Amino acid sequence: xxxxxxxxxxxxxxxxxxxxxxxxILSVEWCLRKKNEDRASMDxxxxxAVRADKxxxxxxxxxxxxxxxxxxxxxLSAVNVSNGxxxxxxxxxxxxxxxxxxxxxxxxxxSFAVAAATRVWFLTxxxxxxxxxxxxxxxxxxxxxPWWITSEGxxxxxxxxxxxxxxxxxxxxxxxxxxxxxxxARERLRYWLGLKRVHGFYEINSPxxxxxxxxxLVNLVDFLDPDSQVEEELRGEAAAVMARLLRTMALATMExxxxxxxxxxxxxxxxxxxxxxxxxxxxxxxAWLVFGLPRSPDLPDSCRGARLSxxxxxxxxxxxxxxxxxxxxxxxxxxxxxxxxVVPFGHGSVEASPVxxxxxxxxDVDQVMFNFSAGLFFPPKLVKQHTRSxxxxxxxxxxHFSHLRMISYxxxxxxxxxxxxxxxxxxxxxxxxxxxxxxxxxxxxxxxLTETPHTAGHxxxxxxxxxxxxxxxxxxxESGVHDADKRAKPAICRDAYLPMVVQRKNEAVVExxxxxxxxxxxxxxxxxxxxxxxxxxxxxxxxxxxxQIGQPxxxxxxxxxxxWVLDIEAPSGTEQSPVEYTKRTGVFRLxxxxxxxxxxxxxxxxxSGGTYEKACDTAI
Numbered sequence: 001x002x003x004x005x006x007x008x009x010x011x012x013x014x015x016x017x018x019x020x021x022x023x024x025i026l027s028v029e030w031c032l033r034k035k036n037e038d039r040a041s042m043d044x045x046x047x048x049a050v051r052a053d054k055x056x057x058x059x060x061x062x063x064x065x066x067x068x069x070x071x072x073x074x075x076l077s078a079v080n081v082s083n084g085x086x087x088x089x090x091x092x093x094x095x096x097x098x099x100x101x102x103x104x105x106x107x108x109x110x111s112f113a114v115a116a117a118t119r120v121w122f123l124t125x126x127x128x129x130x131x132x133x134x135x136x137x138x139x140x141x142x143x144x145x146p147w148w149i150t151s152e153g154x155x156x157x158x159x160x161x162x163x164x165x166x167x168x169x170x171x172x173x174x175x176x177x178x179x180x181x182x183x184x185a186r187e188r189l190r191y192w193l194g195l196k197r198v199h200g201f202y203e204i205n206s207p208x209x210x211x212x213x214x215x216x217l218v219n220l221v222d223f224l225d226p227d228s229q230v231e232e233e234l235r236g237e238a239a240a241v242m243a244r245l246l247r248t249m250a251l252a253t254m255e256x257x258x259x260x261x262x263x264x265x266x267x268x269x270x271x272x273x274x275x276x277x278x279x280x281x282x283x284x285x286x287a288w289l290v291f292g293l294p295r296s297p298d299l300p301d302s303c304r305g306a307r308l309s310x311x312x313x314x315x316x317x318x319x320x321x322x323x324x325x326x327x328x329x330x331x332x333x334x335x336x337x338x339x340x341x342v343v344p345f346g347h348g349s350v351e352a353s354p355v356x357x358x359x360x361x362x363x364d365v366d367q368v369m370f371n372f373s374a375g376l377f378f379p380p381k382l383v384k385q386h387t388r389s390x391x392x393x394x395x396x397x398x399x400h401f402s403h404l405r406m407i408s409y410x411x412x413x414x415x416x417x418x419x420x421x422x423x424x425x426x427x428x429x430x431x432x433x434x435x436x437x438x439x440x441x442x443x444x445x446x447x448x449l450t451e452t453p454h455t456a457g458h459x460x461x462x463x464x465x466x467x468x469x470x471x472x473x474x475x476x477x478e479s480g481v482h483d484a485d486k487r488a489k490p491a492i493c494r495d496a497y498l499p500m501v502v503q504r505k506n507e508a509v510v511e512x513x514x515x516x517x518x519x520x521x522x523x524x525x526x527x528x529x530x531x532x533x534x535x536x537x538x539x540x541x542x543x544x545x546x547x548q549i550g551q552p553x554x555x556x557x558x559x560x561x562x563x564w565v566l567d568i569e570a571p572s573g574t575e576q577s578p579v580e581y582t583k584r585t586g587v588f589r590l591x592x593x594x595x596x597x598x599x600x601x602x603x604x605x606x607x608s609g610g611t612y613e614k615a616c617d618t619a620i
Contacts, residue, residue, distance in 0.1 A: 103146050190237065345433070433451065448465060
């Protein structure tokens, strides 16, 4: 009996184990089948209207007013009023936006507020769906708003960067009170649209500013009156400019929805922490709403259209008629997975604003504002005209120019000499002409910026001249050697030496020249030594496979990541440095070449093996 029970117990034990194994196999098979089904369903494009509704629903569920800006909260409440789920706008958000628009303007973000208020006005059918007090508050805000730099009450308003011009001119064309105001706004807007359609964008592929310009264009396409011949012509121009903007952004938008590209204007946060939950990445919302990216089920929800950026740009696009009805058609034609692209931008004129389609700017103040939008603040050829207009407008007291107030006290014959002395800084701030070169492969992208006239050896402001994206990893070169323990405020890609960059498809040469006059300003603006160049990464050293090849001291390295090889030929004596660069932004230094001599980095991005869809050559 004992033997019999032992055999029975053993049999049952193995039967139970077999059952568990079979269950596990079936479970794994089911999971794999479900994952494949999910992948197949994600590969099918989700209609733009469904994406927009999903985004707005999550914005309402996840974000009470206190967690977002007044502009975003006001737009969300306007969407709810327009679809009948609310009877009035958020009082707190409305008060905040109206206060921002009240003259004298206390902030340079007033243009963001007026663009949001413009969309609110049309979403609520010209405020007819709103309570009387809220309609009157909006009307008064528009009636008193200083629409141009010459208006009374302009205060700290900004009327000269590319995105501010787009937001202000589009809103003025739609909402300015008075025939003369709207006529002048249409003239400036028509010239701005022609300039962008023919010559491209100064703030090219900026993860922040390109999206603001996009919201201004979407307002025009959505709300210009189709029954008016003048406005319908402007709508066609705006649609053409928006198509160019989206094509340029799509060339460098990765499969996971992020845009990391060489650009003339970037912030620290645009290079790091892309996949953090509740990440405030506006560009992710744009990629999801306009391009339908990403579709991969392997990515976390925060990168797949859920809990994305709740910003004025995202809500503007989600509530746009054009996005809901036309985005799918446009995305199919403009988003190319793999391409070698050369995108020219700017006109290069430093004499005056160029003639575009027979249009030009005759007013001196208008010319100065458009020159400022190209970063042409005080070049020697324009310094007299610009200082004269600054005196006329009393702009020296503006916070953007107060540090240059000494120029206003100089005699006119000394202005050119002063402008040449300051060119070590001011020349690097120009972005009036250049080329953006992009190489794309599956999960990888390398891009660079070549500007004309060459700004190598000068200090750049918010410029990112070269960058590589490998899946979730972002790598870039930056001049200056920083002390992680002593540096108080990190400022990536701000006021650093600009290199000479030459990129041919997947090969790039980045050469830094030491400039003693620029070094004086560099150390004071960045709190760092002008000696040396660093290869920085948005991810920890341990997440990247960096190997030294060749003889020690030759400066030859390879970085491997999921089928890609980044060959790096750095200046001799380059150190492999797994030292954390700054804890505050999560940026890490991988390589360091410390010398005052000119430094040449040769970098090649190539697949480590296998084949992929061949890149096609494109140009915009």
